[in-house]
Amino acid sequence: MAKQNLYRMFGLAAMAVSIVHAAPSAVTCASCHRTEAQSQPATAMGVGIELPGDQEPLIKHPKLNFDKNGYHYTIERQNGLSQYTVSDANGKLTLPIKYAFGFYNLTFVLEYQGAFYESLVTYYQDVEGLGITMGDDRIRPHNLVEAMGRKTSEGEITACFSCHGSGGVTNGKLTLDKLRLGVSCEHCHTGAAAHMEAISAGKEAPLPRKLGDMRAEETSNFCGECHRTWEAVVGQAIFGEKNVRFQPYRLANSKCFLGNDTRIRCTACHNPHADIVRQDAAYDHACLECHAGKSGSLPVAAAAAPTQKACPVADKNCVSCHMAKVPVPGTPAVFHDHDIRVVRAGEPYPN
Numbered sequence: 001m002a003k004q005n006l007y008r009m010f011g012l013a014a015m016a017v018s019i020v021h022a023a024p025s026a027v028t029c030a031s032c033h034r035t036e037a038q039s040q041p042a043t044a045m046g047v048g049i050e051l052p053g054d055q056e057p058l059i060k061h062p063k064l065n066f067d068k069n070g071y072h073y074t075i076e077r078q079n080g081l082s083q084y085t086v087s088d089a090n091g092k093l094t095l096p097i098k099y100a101f102g103f104y105n106l107t108f109v110l111e112y113q114g115a116f117y118e119s120l121v122t123y124y125q126d127v128e129g130l131g132i133t134m135g136d137d138r139i140r141p142h143n144l145v146e147a148m149g150r151k152t153s154e155g156e157i158t159a160c161f162s163c164h165g166s167g168g169v170t171n172g173k174l175t176l177d178k179l180r181l182g183v184s185c186e187h188c189h190t191g192a193a194a195h196m197e198a199i200s201a202g203k204e205a206p207l208p209r210k211l212g213d214m215r216a217e218e219t220s221n222f223c224g225e226c227h228r229t230w231e232a233v234v235g236q237a238i239f240g241e242k243n244v245r246f247q248p249y250r251l252a253n254s255k256c257f258l259g260n261d262t263r264i265r266c267t268a269c270h271n272p273h274a275d276i277v278r279q280d281a282a283y284d285h286a287c288l289e290c291h292a293g294k295s296g297s298l299p300v301a302a303a304a305a306p307t308q309k310a311c312p313v314a315d316k317n318c319v320s321c322h323m324a325k326v327p328v329p330g331t332p333a334v335f336h337d338h339d340i341r342v343v344r345a346g347e348p349y350p351n
Contacts, residue, residue, distance in 0.1 A: 029185050029196060036273040041182065043275040044103035048164035048182045055100045057123050058082045066121055066130035069140060071147040073121050073130060084108060084119060086147045093144040101164050105333065107133050109160065110149050116157045117149030124332040135242055137330025163226040188272070212267070217252075217259030223266045224248035239351045244326040250338035253350070256290065256308065257340075263289045280317040287318040 030037030040046045050056070058064075062077040074085045075097070085094040099109040100123075108119035120141070122133040133150075141147035152160070161168035161179065166187070168179035185192040191208040198205035214222060221229050228238075228246035230253075243249060248266070251257055257264055269286045270276065277283075292310040313321065323336040324343045339350060 029192065039275075040273040043273070045272065046182045047103050048101070049161075049179070050100040050103070050106065051181065052081045052096075052098060054181075055082060055097070055106065057106055057125065057128075058097070058100070061123075061128065064123070064130050068121070068132060069147070071141065071144075075123075075130065084110060084148075086120075086144055088144065088147070091144060093148050095148070101160060108149075109152075109157070112145065112148065116152050118152055118160075119149045120147060122331070126334070127332045131332045132330050134245065134328050134331050134333055137242075214262075214265065214267075215259065216257060216261050216263075216265040219265035219267060220248040220252055241326055241329050241349050243351070244335045244337050244349075245328060245333070247338040251340070254338070254340040280320045283319050284316055287322075288315065291315075291318075 058075060058077055064073075064075040066073040070088060072087050074083075074087075076083050076085070082097040083094050084097050085092055087093070093112075095110045095112060097108050098111070100106040101109060102122075104125040106123040108122075110117045110119055118133060118136075120133055120136055120139065121130045123129070124131050136150060139146070139150065158169050158172060158174055161174060161176070163183075166180040166182060166184045168174060168176050170178070188211065189208040191206060195205045195208055211219075211222070224230070224232065224246075227248050228243075230249045233239075233243055233246050233249040238246070251264070251266070254264075262268065263286070268289070269283050291308045311318070319336060321343065322340050323338060325334050326337045326349065327334050341350070
């Protein structure tokens, strides 16, 4: 099992597919995979990075203000570019926002004196305003540079561009002059480019590996290359409510997680070519694959499979009870906890 190896190295490949912004070979994927090609580019994973001209939240809100730890933050849009300013009684520091990572919430990558920084404040959709970036709530800056953002290591920033875009990382090095929004089919479907090239040349085309053949643990590790694996979270000691956003880690902690089962894998609930569904009832079918309804009945597809006991309360809107909403400390962000369990009021957050 993956839990037996706490410090296994993990790569950072992206869990997204882009047709509009990807390489020419990705466009030919649409000739056979039309449904995926139509839905995926508009998803959060399909966009990944918003460049200055397309930073819709900042266009909608041309001036944003926020105060924290004695510093004042302003993001103001002028001439098609947003400027990020942090100031205090002694002065101010202003930098252009070139890269906005995310889709609903935007965290900014800033360049200062030849180094990359993760902005200390993030735009949050739910409040339509700024707040402290997730994971940075305990930082207490001593000067304008520290208040501007957290300096990133080379490994961290390449991982960020690798997961959020295409072409921005080549052989482990940043190649931002080749950066494209979203990520190409090849990120998830290894061999897709060779497959398309062979078809275009009228040759026999080797098929990329079918990701639908993965079982739960393998899928969790695959998606976790960007969304954080169980090993990555434990190895980096990311504990407390802030790890609620690392879904593969949280899911692996669930009592119902079985590594060799397909019913509990990420894609049993989430279509990677479509955006996240926000209605709780949309996930009932997945819960009932293992848990009988109150009547004791199971879906036809699951009737022959080993079952778990039925919930005595309800068989609808399961995630509203068993996947608690957890706020990320110090931020406006709230996530459904993928540690599926019976949630009891007053219980401490389970790591």
